[in-house]
Amino acid sequence: MVTTRARPARQAPAGGPPLRRLGFLLVRRRRLVLALALAVLIGAGVLAAGAASGLSLARFEAPGSESDRAQAELVERFGTGSPDMIFLVTARGGTVDDPAVEAAGRELTERAGRHEGVAESASYWTRGKPATLRSRDGRHALIVVRIPGDADHVRATVLPALVPEITRGGDLLEVRAGGGEEVFREAVPLARQDFVRAELVIFPLAFVLLWLYQRRAMAALVPILAGVYAMVVGLALLSGVLLFTEISTFALNLTLAMGLGLGIDYCLFVIQRFREETRRGADRAAAVAGAVEHAGRTVLFSGLTVASSLAVLFALPFDFLRSFAYAGIAVVLGGLVAAVIVLPAVLATIGGTMLPRRDEADRRDRRERAGGHGLAGGHGRRPAGGHGQGPAGGQGPVGGFWHGLATRVMRRPLVSGGLATVLLLVLASPFLGLRFGVADDRILPPEASSRQTQEIIRQTFPAEETDAIQLISTTAAPGDVSAYAASLSRLPGVAQVDSAAGSYVSGTRVGDGDPARFRGEGTWLSVVPSAAALADDPVRLVEAVRAVPPPFEVLVGGYPAELADYRASVVDRLPLLLALMLGVTFAVLFLMTRSVIIPIKATILNVLSLGVMFGALVWIFQDGNLSGLLGFTPTGTLDPSIPILMLCVAYGLSMDYEVFLLSRIKEEYDRTGDTESAVATGLQAGAPLITAAGGILALTFAAYATASVTFVQMLGVGMAVAVLVDATVIRAVLVPSLMRLAGPLNWWPSGTAGPTARATTSAR
Numbered sequence: 051m052v053t054t055r056a057r058p059a060r061q062a063p064a065g066g067p068p069l070r071r072l073g074f075l076l077v078r079r080r081r082l083v084l085a086l087a088l089a090v091l092i093g094a095g096v097l098a099a100g101a102a103s104g105l106s107l108a109r110f111e112a113p114g115s116e117s118d119r120a121q122a123e124l125v126e127r128f129g130t131g132s133p134d135m136i137f138l139v140t141a142r143g144g145t146v147d148d149p150a151v152e153a154a155g156r157e158l159t160e161r162a163g164r165h166e167g168v169a170e171s172a173s174y175w176t177r178g179k180p181a182t183l184r185s186r187d188g189r190h191a192l193i194v195v196r197i198p199g200d201a202d203h204v205r206a207t208v209l210p211a212l213v214p215e216i217t218r219g220g221d222l223l224e225v226r227a228g229g230g231e232e233v234f235r236e237a238v239p240l241a242r243q244d245f246v247r248a249e250l251v252i253f254p255l256a257f258v259l260l261w262l263y264q265r266r267a268m269a270a271l272v273p274i275l276a277g278v279y280a281m282v283v284g285l286a287l288l289s290g291v292l293l294f295t296e297i298s299t300f301a302l303n304l305t306l307a308m309g310l311g312l313g314i315d316y317c318l319f320v321i322q323r324f325r326e327e328t329r330r331g332a333d334r335a336a337a338v339a340g341a342v343e344h345a346g347r348t349v350l351f352s353g354l355t356v357a358s359s360l361a362v363l364f365a366l367p368f369d370f371l372r373s374f375a376y377a378g379i380a381v382v383l384g385g386l387v388a389a390v391i392v393l394p395a396v397l398a399t400i401g402g403t404m405l406p407r408r409d410e411a412d413r414r415d416r417r418e419r420a421g422g423h424g425l426a427g428g429h430g431r432r433p434a435g436g437h438g439q440g441p442a443g444g445q446g447p448v449g450g451f452w453h454g455l456a457t458r459v460m461r462r463p464l465v466s467g468g469l470a471t472v473l474l475l476v477l478a479s480p481f482l483g484l485r486f487g488v489a490d491d492r493i494l495p496p497e498a499s500s501r502q503t504q505e506i507i508r509q510t511f512p513a514e515e516t517d518a519i520q521l522i523s524t525t526a527a528p529g530d531v532s533a534y535a536a537s538l539s540r541l542p543g544v545a546q547v548d549s550a551a552g553s554y555v556s557g558t559r560v561g562d563g564d565p566a567r568f569r570g571e572g573t574w575l576s577v578v579p580s581a582a583a584l585a586d587d588p589v590r591l592v593e594a595v596r597a598v599p600p601p602f603e604v605l606v607g608g609y610p611a612e613l614a615d616y617r618a619s620v621v622d623r624l625p626l627l628l629a630l631m632l633g634v635t636f637a638v639l640f641l642m643t644r645s646v647i648i649p650i651k652a653t654i655l656n657v658l659s660l661g662v663m664f665g666a667l668v669w670i671f672q673d674g675n676l677s678g679l680l681g682f683t684p685t686g687t688l689d690p691s692i693p694i695l696m697l698c699v700a701y702g703l704s705m706d707y708e709v710f711l712l713s714r715i716k717e718e719y720d721r722t723g724d725t726e727s728a729v730a731t732g733l734q735a736g737a738p739l740i741t742a743a744g745g746i747l748a749l750t751f752a753a754y755a756t757a758s759v760t761f762v763q764m765l766g767v768g769m770a771v772a773v774l775v776d777a778t779v780i781r782a783v784l785v786p787s788l789m790r791l792a793g794p795l796n797w798w799p800s801g802t803a804g805p806t807a808r809a810t811t812s813a814r
Contacts, residue, residue: 523603
């Protein structure tokens with residue numbers, strides 16, 4: 051029996067690019083790297099569990115705004131504020147004015163006021179029976195409750211005990227809970243269930259799709275494990291951020307959604323490059339080093355692009371949106387560690403199981419002929435020709451569907467690019483009808499109890515007492531408010547104005563109201579909107595109230611004013627947000643390509659992609675198309691918070707694929723100096739992988755379309771549309787056509803010929 055002694059691993063060359071040297075180092079220290087990676091995963095898992103439980107609930111607030119100052123004045127000077135909670139009381143027999151029902155209602159109001167954490171409790175019966183707190187048919191009345199404290203205290207501490215106690219009702223009364231705090235208290239666990247349910251579908255689906263693309267079980271499993279690694283490490287990093295600031299619980303959802311997608315994307319590109327290097331005859335060590343050198347560089351630039359796009363959310367003074375920046379950046383870092391550090395060590399250990407079976411057989415044949423073990427650690431030799439090799443030993447295959455498509459597109463770039471642009475503009479056209487609004491209970495499914503409560507209030511009550519607009523003055527005397535209150539009551543959409551001078555309807559004093567309620571340092575007024583006005587456009591009503599000249603200085607607050615100020619703050623900062631996002635990503639692409647034209651072109655294409663995404667959001671979620679299929683209730687507007695988040699995420703992911711494709715094109719151009727050849731060859735090498743990765747990522751997001759919370763559905767559908775459009779029409783048609791039209795200008799100011807081409811010319 052003859053045994054063959056494996057040759058000792060040759061040392062990697064001392065020179066070469068830093069990433070290539072890193073690749074050889076990861077090969078040599080693969081066991082140590084894997085052991086450290088496992089230790090990090092275990093430690094990160096412990097920290098991630100703590101981070102998940104330490105996330106906070108958030109409100110849509112604009113710190114420092116007029117409504118924010120008004121609320122502070124109302125609490126400090128008058129000991130009152132906007133109600134946080136509504137209890138809808140229904141008389142089981144008769145009306146709410148029946149003596150027995152009234153007595154039970156008063157007792158229930160007092161019981162709610164005595165509950166721990168409740169600062170105020172009032173009702174139809176304790177406020178002199180105003181029409182705004184009684185339904186038109188007399189069967190329902192409202193109890194309003196104020197609970198001071200942040201969202202965590204109100205939703206996680208007070209309401210879980212208060213709601214069951216008050217909604218027990220009795221023989222005379224049926225009680226339901228509602229109000230903004232209760233709506234979002236229900237939304238958080240529903241959204242979490244939506245994401246968990248979607249992930250249970252996504253993991254096996256992603257494995258099947260990866261197996262169909264990779265044709266090896268291990269090559270399908272490893273990217274999914276990398277996605278899990280990115281999620282766990284991302285959450286662990288958030289545990290450090292939680293020491294300094296609060297992070298919204300909804301950020302956990304983004305971590306789950308992006309972690310798997312980015313982990314798969316990044317690993318696919320590294321594995322694909324490892325396969326290409328192996329096909330060219332490199333031994334396993336050199337193949338790993340080549341993958342880290344080329345694909346690793348691309349992944350790092352991609353991660354920098356995505357993180358930069360999300361980092362611009364720090365420019366907004368809203369903790370809710372900043373939470374997504376922290377979560378997104380953390381999960382990107384986790385994905386980079388998984389793809390650039392851990393995966394190369396995995397490839398060095400079990401790389402053969404990542405190769406297609408034909409390539410693995412070829413590798414074994416070469417190994418047997420060489421008499422070695424294939425993990426040499428050197429450069430690796432490349433055959434003069436062979437499978438997957440381009441001309442002159444180039445980097446990509448010639449021929450194939452994508453190469454042919456790019457060639458046909460570049461043959462008639464104006465026609466191809468023009469038709470694709472028209473298609474995208476048509477798909478984006480609904481965006482022109484965008485109307486920003488505010489979120490309400492209709493983000494929940496119809497069976498949610500708080501939504502059912504709000505539906506009854508919307509349909510049977512003439513006004514929205516609990517969502518009154520409050521005007522606070524610290525200088526006016528109570529007697530100065532009569533004319534002002536009468537003027538406010540004449541505004542369209544105002545049902546009633548309550549003040550220390552009495553209650554006013556349509557300019558006429560209709561009663562004394564509750565003067566004691568408005569006593570304090572100065573005075574304040576309560577402008578009660580009609581149900582129709584609040585459902586139509588509460589922000590417009592706030593603007594109308596602010597437009598009425600006051601006889602003294604006032605601050606306008608209350609829930610509608612808070613929504614108006616929040617929306618204005620977000621929308622006003624959109625130009626800054628866009629400028630930062632475009633500027634940062636331009637700089638990243640310039641560093642990668644050393645070109646000015648290519649980043650400009652990429653920006654234009656990504657704006658088109660975003661336009662299609664927003665067109666889909668308006669057409670579906672604002673206008674209500676497909677609402678029956680998806681199971682949501684359209685309101686005719688879009689809350690700006692989620693679209694702004696999606697803007698940053700989608701822009702980063704669009705640039706993600708731009709970086710992947712441009713890196714292959716730039717590599718070919720540096721080798722040949724021929725733009726058209728570089729585009730066609732780069733597209734053939736990169737487009738199949740981009741399309742597969744984009745398809746998997748799109749399906750990952752599309753799974754959230756089955757969610758019960760509209761916010762989650764918007765995120766899933768919008769991101770799926772953006773990724774699909776970007777990975778197909780834009781990368782396959784618009785990129786080749788625009789690069790063909792720009793010609794040598796693509797590479798300005800770095801030059802018009804690649805180094806290999808220049809060397810060939812000099813030799814001649």
